[in-house]
Amino acid sequence: MVPYETAAIPIANPPATSSSTTTTTTISKPPEIDGLLAGAGYKVRSSDLRHVAQRLERLETAMLNSPSQHLSLLASDAVLYNPSDLSTWVDSLLSELNQSQSLPSLPSDLSDLVSNPTALDGSWMDQQLPPPTAAIHNQQPSQLTVVEEDSGIRLVHMLMTCAEYVQRGELSLAGSLIQDMQSLLTRVNTGCGIGKVAGCFIDALSRRVFAAGGGGGIPGSAYETEILYHHFYEACPYLKFAHFTANQAILEAFDGHDCVHVVDFNLMHGLQWPALIQALALRPGGPPTLRLTGIGPPSPDGRDSLREIGLRLAELARSVNVRFAFRGVAASRLEDVKPWMLQVNPKEAVAVNSIMQLHKLLAGPGLDPAHRPAPIEAVLGWIRSLNPKIVTVVEHEADHNQPGFLDRFTESLYYYSTMFDSLDACALQPEKALAEMYIQREICNVVSCEGPARLERHEPLARWRERLGRAGFRPLHLGSNAFKQASMLLTLFSAEGYCVEENEGCLTLGWHSRPLIAASAWHALPETAAVSPDVAVVGGAVM
Amino acid sequence: MARSNEVSINESKQMVVPLNTWVLISNFKLAYNLLRRPDGTFNRHLAEFLDRKVPANANPIDGVFSFDVIVDRATNLLCRIYRPSDTDEPPNVADLEKPVKSESSSTVPVIVFFHGGSFAHSSANSAIYDTLCRRLVGLCRAVVVSVNYRRAPEHRYPCAYDDGWTVLNWVKSRAWLESTDSKVHIFLAGDSSGGNIAHHVALKAAESESGIEVLGNILLNPMFGGELRTESEKRLDGKYFVSVQDRDWYWRAFLPDGADRDHPACNPFGPKAASLEGVKFPKSLVVVAGLDLVQDWQMAYVEGLKKAGQQVKDLYLEKATIGFYLLPNNAHFHTVMDEIKKFVSSNC
Numbered sequence: 017m018v019p020y021e022t023a024a025i026p027i028a029n030p031p032a033t034s035s036s037t038t039t040t041t042t043i044s045k046p047p048e049i050d051g052l053l054a055g056a057g058y059k060v061r062s063s064d065l066r067h068v069a070q071r072l073e074r075l076e077t078a079m080l081n082s083p084s085q086h087l088s089l090l091a092s093d094a095v096l097y098n099p100s101d102l103s104t105w106v107d108s109l110l111s112e113l114n115q116s117q118s119l120p121s122l123p124s125d126l127s128d129l130v131s132n133p134t135a136l137d138g139s140w141m142d143q144q145l146p147p148p149t150a151a152i153h154n155q156q157p158s159q160l161t162v163v164e165e166d167s168g169i170r171l172v173h174m175l176m177t178c179a180e181y182v183q184r185g186e187l188s189l190a191g192s193l194i195q196d197m198q199s200l201l202t203r204v205n206t207g208c209g210i211g212k213v214a215g216c217f218i219d220a221l222s223r224r225v226f227a228a229g230g231g232g233g234i235p236g237s238a239y240e241t242e243i244l245y246h247h248f249y250e251a252c253p254y255l256k257f258a259h260f261t262a263n264q265a266i267l268e269a270f271d272g273h274d275c276v277h278v279v280d281f282n283l284m285h286g287l288q289w290p291a292l293i294q295a296l297a298l299r300p301g302g303p304p305t306l307r308l309t310g311i312g313p314p315s316p317d318g319r320d321s322l323r324e325i326g327l328r329l330a331e332l333a334r335s336v337n338v339r340f341a342f343r344g345v346a347a348s349r350l351e352d353v354k355p356w357m358l359q360v361n362p363k364e365a366v367a368v369n370s371i372m373q374l375h376k377l378l379a380g381p382g383l384d385p386a387h388r389p390a391p392i393e394a395v396l397g398w399i400r401s402l403n404p405k406i407v408t409v410v411e412h413e414a415d416h417n418q419p420g421f422l423d424r425f426t427e428s429l430y431y432y433s434t435m436f437d438s439l440d441a442c443a444l445q446p447e448k449a450l451a452e453m454y455i456q457r458e459i460c461n462v463v464s465c466e467g468p469a470r471l472e473r474h475e476p477l478a479r480w481r482e483r484l485g486r487a488g489f490r491p492l493h494l495g496s497n498a499f500k501q502a503s504m505l506l507t508l509f510s511a512e513g514y515c516v517e518e519n520e521g522c523l524t525l526g527w528h529s530r531p532l533i534a535a536s537a538w539h540a541l542p543e544t545a546a547v548s549p550d551v552a553v554v555g556g557a558v559m
Numbered sequence: 560m561a562r563s564n565e566v567s568i569n570e571s572k573q574m575v576v577p578l579n580t581w582v583l584i585s586n587f588k589l590a591y592n593l594l595r596r597p598d599g600t601f602n603r604h605l606a607e608f609l610d611r612k613v614p615a616n617a618n619p620i621d622g623v624f625s626f627d628v629i630v631d632r633a634t635n636l637l638c639r640i641y642r643p644s645d646t647d648e649p650p651n652v653a654d655l656e657k658p659v660k661s662e663s664s665s666t667v668p669v670i671v672f673f674h675g676g677s678f679a680h681s682s683a684n685s686a687i688y689d690t691l692c693r694r695l696v697g698l699c700r701a702v703v704v705s706v707n708y709r710r711a712p713e714h715r716y717p718c719a720y721d722d723g724w725t726v727l728n729w730v731k732s733r734a735w736l737e738s739t740d741s742k743v744h745i746f747l748a749g750d751s752s753g754g755n756i757a758h759h760v761a762l763k764a765a766e767s768e769s770g771i772e773v774l775g776n777i778l779l780n781p782m783f784g785g786e787l788r789t790e791s792e793k794r795l796d797g798k799y800f801v802s803v804q805d806r807d808w809y810w811r812a813f814l815p816d817g818a819d820r821d822h823p824a825c826n827p828f829g830p831k832a833a834s835l836e837g838v839k840f841p842k843s844l845v846v847v848a849g850l851d852l853v854q855d856w857q858m859a860y861v862e863g864l865k866k867a868g869q870q871v872k873d874l875y876l877e878k879a880t881i882g883f884y885l886l887p888n889n890a891h892f893h894t895v896m897d898e899i900k901k902f903v904s905s906n907c
Contacts, residue, residue: 050579052886057611057686058583065578072585079589084597091593091602099609102586109589172653426652430617441632500604512635518608528637529627529684529707530614 053102060102071106078113097493098521167203168210172429174200175217179425187225194222208440213433216456217425217463224464234460238313244457245284247450252439253506253514254533257525258371259288260505262408264498265537266367267295269406273365276304279358279402281350281373283310286325288369290332297336304365305339309358314346322346350377351391355398366404374480375411378473396487400540406492407538409484412474413524413531416462428462431532438527441513477522477534489538493521575799575850576880577888583687584882588800591680595808601679601712611686617655619644623693626655627684630729634709636722638729639683641696641703658735659702666738668701668746668774668907669730671723671760673708675751677782677809678719683707687885694887695748698896699903704730708756712812716824719752719813723760731771744907746775747841748899750884752813754781754845758827758860765838773841775906777899780848780881781857784810785826786819789855799850799880806853826856828863835867842870844902846895848879874898 050062060068079087094112099105174197181190197218204211223234236244249255270276276296280288289308296303308329315321322344333340347353350373360366377392389397399407414431418424435455439448461472481491502516502523517524517531524531576584590609594602615625625641642659644650650657659667672695674681674688681688683705692703708722727745730736736743747757757776764771784806796803807820814822823832843864847857854875864871876883879891886892 052888053579053583055686055690056583056885057613058586060579060582065582069578069582069585072582072589075589076585079592087593088596088602091605096605096608099590100611102582106586169653173651176651176653429652496605496608499608503604503607516607517612528629528635529612529639 057100058102059100064103068103068106071103071110075106075110075113078110082113095495095497097495099518100520167200168214171197171200171204171210171214175214175221175429176422176426178221179422182221182224182425183421190221190225194218194225198222209437210433212440212452213429213436216432216436216459217429219456220460220463223460227464234457236457238316241457242284244450244454246287247447248454249287251444251447251451254525255287255371257502257505257516258410258533258535259291261494261498261502261523261535262369262371262410262537263288263292263295264501265408265492265494266292266369266406267299269367269492269537269539270296270304270365273405274304275307275361275364276367277307277309277360277364278367278369279309279311279360279404281311281368281370283312283322283325283344286310286329288371289329293329293333293338293340294336297338303336303338305341306333307341307343307364309343309345311345311347311350311353313348320344350395353395355401358402360402362403366402368399368402368404368407370408371410372412374409375417375473375475376471378417378475379468379471392483393487396484396489400488403542404540407484407489407540408535409480409538410533410535411477411480413476413526413534414474415476415479417473417475425463428459430530432459434527434530435532438513438532477519477524477536480534480536484538489540491521492537492539494518494523494535494537499523575878576883577886580882580886580888583886584800584880587680587882591805594680595805599712599808599811601812603713606680610681612682612684613686613689614684615639617652618649619647621693621697623696624650625689625693631722631725634722634725636709636725637683637707638726639689639692639705639707641692641705643696643700643702656733656735658737660737660739663700664739666740666744666907667736668699668744668903669736670695670699670701670703670746670748670777670903671726671730671757672703672705673719673723673747673749673753673756673760674705675749675753675780675782676710677806678711678752678755678813679809680710691750691885694896695899698900701746701903702736711809715812715816716814716818716822717759719756720759720763720824723747723756724763727760727764727771727773728769745771745773746777746903746906747773748777748779749781750779751881752782752809754778755783755824757781759824761841762827762835762838765840775902776841776843777902778843778845778860779884779895780846780851780853781860782809783825783827783853783856783860784820785829785856785859786821791855792852795850795852799852801852801881803852828859828866835864835869838867838869840864840867840869842902842906843872844898845871845873846884846898847873847875848881848883848891849875849877850880872898872902 048061048063050060050065053060082090090112096105096108174193178190178193178197181187181193197214201211201215201218204214206212206215266278278289278292280286293306296306308326310322310326312322326342326344330340330342343359345353345357374392374395377395379391388394412431414427416424416428416431418427432455436452439451439455458472461470462474465471499516499518502525506514506516506525513528515526515529517526519531519534522534522536524534526532594606596602615627617624617626622644623641624644625639627637627639630636630638640655642655645662672692674683674685684707688705692705695701695703704726706723706726709718711719727747730745731743733743738744747761749755749757757778758781761773761776764773788803792803795801810820810825814820814825820826821829821831823829826832828835845857845861847854847861851857858873858875861871861873874895876891876894879889883889883891884895
């Protein structure tokens, strides 16, 4: 079969007209870091080079003196962090080698769960996905015709031109171009690939250009949102990765604590929590008392959906003998939540869990005449006041909050076409169609909404690092064990092409080398500690 | 070992390579030791965790932008394409595959690059190889296509060669890569295992009736071997980052089960290989580092090409170690870059 490309939009970090560079390098390095090694992905101060070299020699000697079985075991079981920070990396390897003369024991809790799917009650792990070949061959044309390929490229050209018109305020030109694109769409396969993506973006543009009152997203009830969310959860691994990685970090942070409290910024159906409850149940030494506070929008029709979820989770906890209490906090916006609503007890170990929620706080007004802090700062401030053991944050790895419309449009075109591509490869119907609708709503919000209505203000990891650093949080690095578990999770999906990457203590999940979501973990320094901006840069060394 | 001895051994090794290069390659060496298991399996999760990667970037950085393309969905074969840019203006998303002839009236070389890693390590998006490919773009005013081939031990011979062959065909059939004469001007290049792959893909192109013409092969410290233990292997074993034992491990991981190192993939001019005489094989530039223990096999490769009537230039760098081309901090680096530039421009 002749090799082909399915999407006209290749995978890359998109062009941006601003001078800021790639998502990985927006933090400028201090001048004394060796520039050539930085280019190779390693951060070493020039003044430290000799010291690092000596440690490497010592490490080599230590490795030569270890039996090779021991080394392999070390490689499999030791939890290693942040390989970019060479100095710390070499020292941690040295101490691992020196410490363990006997075989180290496997951290078994979560790995047992991964290899025994039946241990998880009602969770996604029970699903067996059929082999991908049938699905892929049915969905994709065996070869794009020349006409289709040309039309695909033309559509992309037209989309970019249209976005430019919109940026310049030339709405009538944009409008007529939209009509041209809609007719060109009829000649392209909108079931997959470029046709599908173009269709979404043309729709979003048309809502922006033609909607009365300027701009409008796709209306929908909270209930509909939940359904779409659930299908997005099932159809592709992004949310599962988010939950899995956050749970791993939370589990480790709760080690040794008997009273623990998780605050979930967006409970939805509570899909994240059965796995954590199970893992806590199996903890050596016995489970802690677990409190879960779930935040979610108020239910419109008199149901108390938060409470319903809480009851189900309580059932599960009871079945595995974990003492459990649930509290629901109904709020339409995260900034409406006040810390006293969470009733955090100073003796508990607190974990704050935010999966794709923080970016919505960036929609608040920039300048407040009363000089109140911006919503994001207010919320980060009260999170800090809870003194959490860990704050788990998962966000889209994209810059969809740029002030210029064209930049935003271009970035989201790249981002969502990669995401659609990944969906094409692995999802089954009907999950896939509804998952696509979920994504389509996001696209609409990014493209056709403005002001407080534009909630999907995704920002890349580098910028979240800066924000959280300024707010007094320090990174807790996710290590090689979390990486390995996440990679193993992905092998449960028959579609190869997803990849987990380590990025200075954070993990990203992407499709074919383009990271799409980023997971990170944080803790707060005690309130009295001075917050110094440059301390945030080299994560490992600070701790 | 006494403290002072330790320091002087350190110093003498480091005088051969700059300190930061020494740190970089030693770190690789030790990390790789952790990844190879004695039973022949490979700790892939840890390898991917440790590998420092960079995303593709359609914003031109120093005149080069990049983007990734899926060439074959069935095997998830990805390539990273690097193109020169004259402006700081990022290309429009639809212009990533703008025809090269619209930007240049002279011929545009297309270099298909195979990264090193002894068939098991690294990827097209590894930071060190992303950097190297970007350099080649600027140096040769070329489009570089870096192949993310399948690696050992999960994918043995001939997977990497097959992937190279797939990409070669793909490159040949891209209208946007044609120069003004309506032909794609193709070079193959690679370091370490990538050099080995370049040879075998060129061979396949020559032997098949494909009509694909490869204008030149650029092999940097190519990975070859054989059953015999050569003098350089014995003399340099373990001295400069590489050992015979690790070379053996990688061959066992790549070659088919039961094969020995005289398999033609490993030893293309050995007792089991077919002759290259009369084969329309491309001109080759072979760079050999004088402190690489594999150099006798590399020089044998050069001799083999010559004896078969093929055109080859070898560049022997006496004091160079493996990986000298990764950082631009030594004279060998610049020598090699100049040679590559001359080779591409004179054969394009």
